[in-house]
Amino acid sequence: MTTGTGTRPMVRISSVRKCFGAVEVLKGISLDVPVGGVVCVVGPSGSGKSTLLRCVNRLETIDSGRIWVDGDLIGYAERDGRLHHLSPAALSRQKQDIGMVFQRFHLFPHRTALENVMEGPVVVRGVPKDKARTRAMELLERVGLADRAGHYPAQLSGGQQQRVAIARSLAMDPKLMLFDEPTSALDPELVQEVLAVMRDLAASGMTMMVVTHEMGFAREVGDDLIFIDGGVVVERGNPREVLAAPRHERFRAFLGQVL
Numbered sequence: 471m472t473t474g475t476g477t478r479p480m481v482r483i484s485s486v487r488k489c490f491g492a493v494e495v496l497k498g499i500s501l502d503v504p505v506g507g508v509v510c511v512v513g514p515s516g517s518g519k520s521t522l523l524r525c526v527n528r529l530e531t532i533d534s535g536r537i538w539v540d541g542d543l544i545g546y547a548e549r550d551g552r553l554h555h556l557s558p559a560a561l562s563r564q565k566q567d568i569g570m571v572f573q574r575f576h577l578f579p580h581r582t583a584l585e586n587v588m589e590g591p592v593v594v595r596g597v598p599k600d601k602a603r604t605r606a607m608e609l610l611e612r613v614g615l616a617d618r619a620g621h622y623p624a625q626l627s628g629g630q631q632q633r634v635a636i637a638r639s640l641a642m643d644p645k646l647m648l649f650d651e652p653t654s655a656l657d658p659e660l661v662q663e664v665l666a667v668m669r670d671l672a673a674s675g676m677t678m679m680v681v682t683h684e685m686g687f688a689r690e691v692g693d694d695l696i697f698i699d700g701g702v703v704v705e706r707g708n709p710r711e712v713l714a715a716p717r718h719e720r721f722r723a724f725l726g727q728v729l
């Protein structure tokens with residue numbers, strides 16, 4: 471693994487294959503995300519984007535290949551030159567470093583915005599409530615929702631709920647944030663407020679993998695753009711360059727549909 475300054479990968483995905491039954495959904499995916507880098511993953515529906523993200527935080531197991539996050543092999547430990555499955559407790563600790571934001575917000579409906587953000591640190595980490603509350607307020611402020619702390623999810627717009635979901639992930643102090651089409655379920659006028667929060671997060675140095683159809687975001691914020699089709703990486707490069715001059719016909723056809 472490279473360890474030179476600025477090139478150390480936060481995520482290294484190496485020759486990952488994943489099948490569901492007889493269907494091979496990821497057919498040997500390799501990519502690196504450097505520390506502080508933002509990789510945007512685009513591709514048609516069913517191409518394996520969500521599966522790829524889900525493999526990174528072990529919501530899915532992989533059939534072959536390796537995934538490292540911050541140098542740790544995901545799901546395994548190496549002992550005596552052999553790979554051993556991590557214990558559930560060790561896996562749970564490993565996953566705490568990886569935040570994930572979904573298309574649907576999955577907030578606890580009977581808890582306020584503040585309580586949603588406090589939940590992880592208090593329940594999983596045993597952080598004292600006062601401390602967790604202070605930090606949760608800071609995070610709600612960061613996503614522009616300090617004045618909504620006492621609101622329940624049903625009293626918030628979709629964009630506000632998604633910003634609470636981002637704050638909730640950040641409360642666990644992740645090293646890496648995964649976003650799976652975070653704005654796809656939102657009314658068009660609410661998309662930008664969520665992208666603005668993600669832009670700030672990227673600017674703060676967070677390492678991010680973002681599945682999105684928002685090419686404007688990819689162009690402005692992405693360090694790398696990966697186009698996946700049929701479980702393989704078809705095209706990759708600097709987003710501004712590949713969007714201006716897509717090389718592969720499948721990527722051109724895809725852009726014709728989303729732009």
Ligand code: ADP
Pocket residue numbers: 490495513514515516517518519520521522
């Ligand atoms: P994308 O996010 O790019 O739309 P997905 O990663 O969700 O694609 O899905 C890729 C393929 O894997 C699809 O054909 C989907 O039907 C299939 N798939 C995803 N999850 C499962 C699952 N849990 N069981 C069986 N097939 C699945």
Ligand code: MG
Pocket residue numbers: 519520521650
């Ligand atoms: Mg998906």
